Amino acid sequence: MKPQPGLVTIAALCAALLAAPALALAQTTPPAERQTRHALIIGIGEYADPNVPELRGMRHDIASARRMAAAMAVPEANTTVLRDGAATAERIRAEIAALDARVADGDRVFVYYSGHGTRWAEAQVDGKAGDQGCIEGLLAADGQALTNVEIGQRLAPLARRADKMLVFYDACFSGGLAGVPPRTRSLLGGDDTITPKFTPKFTRAGAADACAQPSNYRSRSLAAVLRQQQALPENVVHIAASRPDELSFDSSTRGGFATSQWRDCLLGQAQDLDGSGAITVDEVTQCAQARVTRALAGQPGISGQHLAIAGNAGFVPAWMGADFAPAAAPSTAPARRATPAQILAELHGQRDGERRVVATLRQPRLKIGVDALQLDVTPARDGFLYVALAASDGQSLYLLYPNDLASDNRVRAGQRLALPGKGWEIQAAGPPGTETLLVLVSDAPRDLSGLAREKAGPFVKTLLDDQGRARLQGVLANGTPRAGCGKAGAASCSDAFGAALLTVESVR
Numbered sequence: 001m002k003p004q005p006g007l008v009t010i011a012a013l014c015a016a017l018l019a020a021p022a023l024a025l026a027q028t029t030p031p032a033e034r035q036t037r038h039a040l041i042i043g044i045g046e047y048a049d050p051n052v053p054e055l056r057g058m059r060h061d062i063a064s065a066r067r068m069a070a071a072m073a074v075p076e077a078n079t080t081v082l083r084d085g086a087a088t089a090e091r092i093r094a095e096i097a098a099l100d101a102r103v104a105d106g107d108r109v110f111v112y113y114s115g116h117g118t119r120w121a122e123a124q125v126d127g128k129a130g131d132q133g134c135i136e137g138l139l140a141a142d143g144q145a146l147t148n149v150e151i152g153q154r155l156a157p158l159a160r161r162a163d164k165m166l167v168f169y170d171a172c173f174s175g176g177l178a179g180v181p182p183r184t185r186s187l188l189g190g191d192d193t194i195t196p197k198f199t200p201k202f203t204r205a206g207a208a209d210a211c212a213q214p215s216n217y218r219s220r221s222l223a224a225v226l227r228q229q230q231a232l233p234e235n236v237v238h239i240a241a242s243r244p245d246e247l248s249f250d251s252s253t254r255g256g257f258a259t260s261q262w263r264d265c266l267l268g269q270a271q272d273l274d275g276s277g278a279i280t281v282d283e284v285t286q287c288a289q290a291r292v293t294r295a296l297a298g299q300p301g302i303s304g305q306h307l308a309i310a311g312n313a314g315f316v317p318a319w320m321g322a323d324f325a326p327a328a329a330p331s332t333a334p335a336r337r338a339t340p341a342q343i344l345a346e347l348h349g350q351r352d353g354e355r356r357v358v359a360t361l362r363q364p365r366l367k368i369g370v371d372a373l374q375l376d377v378t379p380a381r382d383g384f385l386y387v388a389l390a391a392s393d394g395q396s397l398y399l400l401y402p403n404d405l406a407s408d409n410r411v412r413a414g415q416r417l418a419l420p421g422k423g424w425e426i427q428a429a430g431p432p433g434t435e436t437l438l439v440l441v442s443d444a445p446r447d448l449s450g451l452a453r454e455k456a457g458p459f460v461k462t463l464l465d466d467q468g469r470a471r472l473q474g475v476l477a478n479g480t481p482r483a484g485c486g487k488a489g490a491a492s493c494s495d496a497f498g499a500a501l502l503t504v505e506s507v508r
Contacts, residue, residue, distance in 0.1 A: 039079040067267065072318050085141050107161075117169070117173040119173045159236050171248065172241065196248070197241070226238075236311040258307055271287065285309055340390035341434070355441065364504055376419075378414065380414070386409065387438070424458060443496050
């Protein structure tokens with residue numbers, strides 16, 4: 001495409017990018033705390049019922065969850081911790097209610113639970129009498145079970161209001177294979193012991209076997225309940241330490257296998273596998289899974305433990321500070337780089353689904369040298385508009401709006417804005433192919449000085465080396481709260497945004 005005036009060609013301005021291995025984005029500075037981030041951490045190692053096995057590694061899980069929350073920029077003042085006897089069923093309910101009371105529209109929430117899961121048979125499932133099935137839940141310190149249905153219903157108002165809610169369960173909801181009762185055992189080659197994080201609660205004879213079998217898995221998962229409660233899937237991610245038919249394990253010296261490995265991967269061990277400049281929940285979990293598998297390899301009677309993700313696996317949970325220093329990846333790592341279009345798609349995946357943006361192209365097919373891009377944008381909320389273009393050369397990425405000719409990017413809810421404005425246009429210039437547009441409306445303005453960039457006429461060409469990709473993702477998706485934000489007359493502190501992703505074809 002070709003902007004006017006200045007005849008700067010948007011497509012094909014960059015030389016081909018150098019190939020590079022997958023990178024781990026190392027945390028070089030602590031992430032700045034955000035008052036818009038909140039955490040509820042629940043860890044239960046000792047139960048009132050002496051028949052419930054003690055989880056001796058839980059103290060490590062509490063510390064790990066605190067570090068995970070800090071990496072997600074949650075201030076200590078916004079972090080609530082319930083441990084052991086304090087984590088009764090009523091107290092857990094009360095703290096979820098307190099969290100609901102303080103979380104504002106567009107905030108982010110991290111909920112963590114480490115303890116025993118449970119599953120039992122009931123004669124009524126989904127409100128249908130006689131519909132025998134298994135119900136699963138989390139075991140509170142006083143022995144009461146909080147079902148996933150109840151937890152989902154209590155978290156649903158938060159999920160509908162939050163920009164993102166990440167829920168992490170380090171528990172399990174199955175006794176494993178029928179006939180093999182869970183028990184504490186010693187690990188080979190050390191003093192460490194591991195304990196399955198499952199305590200059965202059965203209500204009829206024979207239910208133990210039935211509720212351990214995956215074919216009988218009819219209970220409502222947390223993610224399914226949240227969907228029923230109209231929580232948008234792009235706004236929620238639920239990480240479970242194991243599959244529904246598996247055990248998850250607690251280590252007396254390290255804590256939950258899933259927690260300790262996910263913590264380390266979040267804090268820098270995970271690799272940016274697709275070279276997009278950010279590390280997603282899926283990439284963190286892949287890293288953690290590999291480490292869990294290695295840790296349990298060769299242990300007698302243990303066939304494995306597999307983390308599971310529901311919801312938005314493409315969510316980027318943490319930004320590792322202002323500076324991104326690439327750490328060397330293993331020499332066997334594949335050389336991959338996301339294309340500019342894939343980078344924009346990943347950014348689009350960070351959007352808040354409640355913040356609707358309607359963007360339409362007047363012509364989705366442009367003739368090179370003849371037609372100009374024309375775009376109409378109508379946001380559902382007030383905010384700040386940004387338009388990025390991944391060019392048809394497959395190598396170049398530009399920030400088209402705001403620009404030197406149109407710097408006021410404020411938009412109003414329900415008011416249509418036509419782009420380009422007076423005094424500038426973007427003409428199709430080739431090469432033939434697909435160009436991708438990300439239309440993003442954020443609650444608060446983005447600090448574009450953080451981009452690795454160079455000028456392309458009135459526009460900005462973002463540099464797509466390792467630093468450039470990371471900064472692009474961080475600036476557009478994460479934002480930087482400005483001093484005084486949230487006060488009367490000032491911009492919002494929220495970094496939430498809505499977005500639309502469009503494609504336009506350039507043809508000869």
